[in-house]
Amino acid sequence: MSKQAPRAQWASRLGFVLAAAGSAIGLGNIWKFPYITGQNGGGAFVLVYLVSIAIVGLPIMMAELMIGRQTRRDAVGAFIKLEGKRSPWCAAGWISVAAAFIICSYYSVVAGWTLEYLYRSLLDSFSGQPAAAIEGMFGGLTANGPRQLFWHFVFMILCLGIVIGGVQKGIERWNKILMPILFALMVLLFLNGLFSAGAWQGLAFMFRPDFGKLTPGSVLEALGHAFFTLSLGMAAMITYGSYLNRKENLLSASFRVVLLDTTISLMAGVAIFSVVFSVNMQPAAGPGLVFKTIPVVFSQLPGGQFLAIVFFLLLAFAALTSNISLLEAQVAYLIDERGWGRKRASAFLAGLAFVVGIPTALSYNLLSEWKVVAGLVFFDAADLLASNYLLPLSGLVTAIYVGWFWSGAEEKQQLLAGGAGWVYPAWHFLIRYISPLAVAVVLYFKVRDTGLFAWIAALLG
Template structure:
């Protein structure tokens, strides 16, 4: 017997903004954005990134929220509602829900690393250690499968505890607690960065464009990150949009989320680069910036013990607010399409995500010899598939559908309902021409970069 509760709605505009911003603000803002900025030359990369946020990210975010609010359904159910059960247009719904679940499973493992480092920071493990010893801690963590599984289990349990409470009493209530704390922690680290000797050098690096360092690969990286940082293509915004009031201004709501997400990324960049420059280290440290370089930096700074605790607490909160949206996107599918109760759906999917995440936790130790795609271990393989194919394909299909196939009257009515009908011509042009073209270009080059074309060619020979 199916269970069909009435559709939950956000209790307040602030609740939605904090929940949606929490979904967008994750490790991508505080971990990935600073290191890819460092690798791609700083200011010119940031400028391209901001342009891409405006012309690619914002229109697609509005489209996803619009689909969710119009249908009052999960990502799969939304397209069934719009086009029927036999329609091809179910594809972006299925791809995005699958992406959300897979990311949820391995994101929890990575988030577990932040909990481990928070624990180390509380114990003062970075103080009085050599740079070599601190940098070696990360290798020790990834080589320890059982330890990663413990943190993975604890983090997924936190997500379960929040999502099982529902939209208002779970996600919204905790977003109103976690996001202000996250912003306060970031503000403290940001002020510390501004007061450090490397502040001006860090700000200059981030905001003074040097177009001689801007390569075509950097432009593609900026475009891709602008899309992924907003939680687009992974069912989260469609699901969160389905809980949104019909009177809410979609443009205003989307702008608030985008601006908050972008400001947090830039503040994190300033906070990190200022202290990195203060001790004379290189900003282009790559993925190891957070788990190798930053602990070394804190070990050399006055008050570094406290700064390390604040920083890894910030990372843990950012990861948590993101992962609850990924779990909710999958839970909403079982509730809407399969008639499951929220407790049953949440327990089942959280448990399944933990199990699916086990090979990720063992990828650099017990299962290190298991190469899934090419020479990639399990974690790298699933991350490559989801980041480079699932999310771009989902975003491409959604922008094409909304731009070319969905009724323009319905779209315009959704914007008019919140008082933003005036933006329809500009938004429709961007979602019809600019956004799909940009995502298609990123997708093409990612397929080329990851060797998919070569794989197809070999298969056809």
């Protein structure tokens, strides 16, 4: 490994907050959060989600930022610097970087769907079409491998163009442009929802708890999403933390990121459910809510083409700001641990992610008969591995390490340096007991429900 160059830093606090918020705010906020809220009954689920953000998401985010800022290294190099190259704790870094790569490869394909729907919105493809025809467009897209590959390529090129520019001139600069636009678009859709005929129903569904609709599965879903939505366990926050000024208030910075991320999720829920109720449709549409139900809703509203353009532009921007953080987490590893230059590392990893993403784009067409494991196509298997196993496992190991094995003096000093030392007792209690227990429970049930124990037993038998 070559001698490490001086560490890049964020040019400003705002630059870091927008970049970290951009990493956290993605399709999980605008696509997944509304549909899982709809599936789990609304208000009570939202309340559990908010509590989970506070006691699981925020403490682990602070822990990851601490590790990055303390070591000034990528996720793998951070644990090497703290514990040595042969330490088993390095597994947390390796798992998180592996998760970042896998998610980056298939996330780009899903992001390509948003570009396709943005293109169709610009052409006004939804107006005047029957609901069945609009809903069928998504099936037509997933059945079209070459078209998905085209958008997958376009999206990955956009990510590469930003990451190759570096921390300040690439990631920070573009997040300062993209994130304000994203917020403005979200406010526009939110206000449209508030002034729609279904506004009261949408607000009541989101914020009036009905605990009779809350199930143990709903609680686990809320816990899991609180972890996923903040980009935890995927090396991004450790990497972004490594570019953070040592005098920055970690509590304040983390809270701002969490607040922006949560606000966007709640606004997206209100915006979507309000217009869904306004045309007498049901909120529990599942994963097809965004790509099937919402285009149908917009086709029935005055100014629907404009709203569709705004909505899918918002989705595309959210996907872009998230995916650049996944790519940067991998690029930082090659720069820090292998001595590669940024341009070479960025181009190599973007190209590799594109190639690995090809089977994802072909999973529901040319490769639909190829079942990777347990009857799952490549896309579903990759998502299962990364989202259900690697992310919570990385987060669990990190929480246990920081809560039980990393020097408490170093942790406290990290908080004292930014003037947040007063929060140390509460944070340390959460990261030591509550957060790892919650993530362990989520991981156990993810493993149980997806049949991993049965697969292992079959292999051993």
